[in-house]
Amino acid sequence: MKTIALNRLNILGIAKGNGLSQAHQLTFLAELAQLGYRITNPEILQEVSSTFLMDYKHLMSTLTKKRGGDVTYVPLFKKFPEQVPNDAVYFSKRIIGYIGNILDLFPDTVALENGIKVPKWLFNLKEFGADPISQMQSKELFDLAAAENISKNGDAHVEWINLRIVHDEDLADELKAYLARLVYSKSSIKEALHEDLYELLDFFGANDLDSDLIVFKETKALLMQYFWKKEEYQAVAQLAKTATDVLRLFAALTGSDVSLNQKIKFPKLPRKARKVVLAILEKSSGLAEDLNKYKGLWLEIGRYLHPFEYSKQYPRTAEVFDALRNGKIETYHSKTEQLLALAEVDALLKHLENKPGVYARKLHEVLRRFPKELDKILASFEKNIAKVALKNLLVMQAYFSEINEAAYRTVVNKKGKMKVLTNNAFAALSELQIDKVMLCIQKAIKTALTDKEPWNEETVWIDPELMNYTIPLQQRKSSDGILTVGKGSRIKTDFSKVLRLFIYWKQTAVRTDLDLSCIQFDEYFNYLGHVSYTQLFSNGIVHSGDVQSAPYGAAEFIDITMSKLKKKVRYLAVQVHKYSGEHFRDMDCHAGWMLRDKATSDIKTFDIKTVANKFDLNGVGGYAVPLMVDIAAQEIISTDLYVSSVQFHNNVEGSVNDVALLCAQLANFTKTRPVIGTLAQAHAAARNAQLTTYKENASITFGVKDCTYNATDVEQILTELI
Incomplete structure (x- = not known):
């Protein structure tokens, strides 16, 4: 239970007692700080039992794993990011190494346990964390690089995660409340x-x-x-x-x-x-x-x-x-299509009234087919609109607000896959139709929220940033990690730092090669270049090298220095390709990003306290697109996509067009999907609260963190606000 509280609620449960000594308190807080955690109520350490020190090892292990620090990260190029070899020169040297091994041409070599003989004059093995010729992992080189990394200093920057201490007798209430949020959620968890x-x-x-x-x-x-x-x-x-x-x-x-x-x-x-x-x-x-x-x-x-x-x-x-x-069942769907085809409007509307949820999904088509029956259709729809779930009303509101402007429509299915559909001219509705539909939906949303407990005596503050966070309605296939937000949400990021992307995977049964890549696009999603195993450099972007096997756990990194990017670059699309081997979900596989003050080879390659987000890669597909970067807005866009492709040998060159189309839609999700900011405003208005522009004056706050309702508290949003 305490592990769940730590992982999901950032709560540390400790029994009451006579408190820790000052020395123990300082040591505990210092060791947490080394992992990037801090206690928001440290004074309570004077009231806890020292017996919690018996679970200290498990506690630190849980917190370490939460940020991805429980495994060893060894890049191919140990002097990354300053000394990454020229692509053409390095490739030529690898070819020489392959030919020499096949023909047994090298007299003065270092033999690795994978059978490869590396000439000392060709490669300096002290510069590599894996075999430089085959790029397969070598236990000897892996262990040496891991030991060297331990001795390095950490970065000066810290991405803090706040923890709150709760006494054991109160922890049960916190966990029961969490259980209720899971069970009562209005959408998938x-x-x-x-x-x-x-x-x-x-x-x-x-x-x-x-x-x-x-x-x-x-x-x-x-x-x-x-x-x-x-x-x-x-x-x-x-x-x-x-x-x-x-x-x-x-x-x-x-x-x-x-x-x-x-x-x-x-x-x-x-x-x-x-x-x-x-x-x-x-x-x-x-x-x-x-x-x-x-x-x-x-x-x-x-x-x-x-x-x-x-x-x-x-x-x-x-x-x-x-x-x-005996095949004698007439379905509701077939009856609906029959009435649509026959244009029997009155019978169709009466039929649809039996299933308000289906009516909501069919409303656009009915309006399009029978534009002269607008008032009759809306009068019919309003009869049972109260039975349409609030989350569906919110989706309808966002959908109808942009349907005439959008060139494409995007659909995210139950598998977490996204389909982009052409929004042809036949889908357009008149401005009158849209205005009346929107009024109908807005009235229904207000009615649904009015049924909740009134906020007559409450003052509400809403962070404007919440207009950049989509309501997390489709969480079923979401990756599990530190930050959980709705797909397409935009996370403000300090771009004065070096953004270090990372991926880790450890194969289980067969040799597995994953590849971390980054595509550059302009503001219209025209391709401007990429960095991957085929191209290690671009202006402001550098790759740590391609590791092609992972028996000991492989890692790849990409450093991005925003100030050095080409001026035309607006978006970066991060990809993880499955070149060969196992699916993401079938092995220990995670990714994320760090923010670094100083990205040099004399600083730890993976510094746990700089990790801004770590998330598991748990889907199936030829490649994943876990995130995008909007350079102009200085935001990271959560995409969390798995894209079907060929079974093997996926790479950037084969996916540019598809990624451009998908990312162009995701970059616009805060305009085409319901957002938390609009939901918060609707709650405040419907529940009769007083709005304030100052957080300190509010009794109820909506924000990104440290509020009554936080953008990352997905289960609370889905239970209490939807």
């Missing part, structure tokens, strides 16, 4: 948090949770799995409302995808469990529609459920399975 959720449920149980507040279907599935394994079937039945809920339960039980975006497995069910499932199906709303949506899977499941054997107890379920088997 990161898959990386599922383990936390189960550990918290095992520790605290679920008796204090309100099942009526658990609204997100995937989260329901995780809760149902918890109850199912405890054979608390009544609790499962209380949560499961539809046949699709049952499928999500099956997915959770078998470790499949609870979003149902990929093929799922279903468990073997004993007789008692089969009857539980059939009872849920019997009372499910929209049973025929839901079964038909996953027809092949339900036909297969039906052979194990034996619904006809229990037809007397569950007659409706048996009847629907019979219709499913």
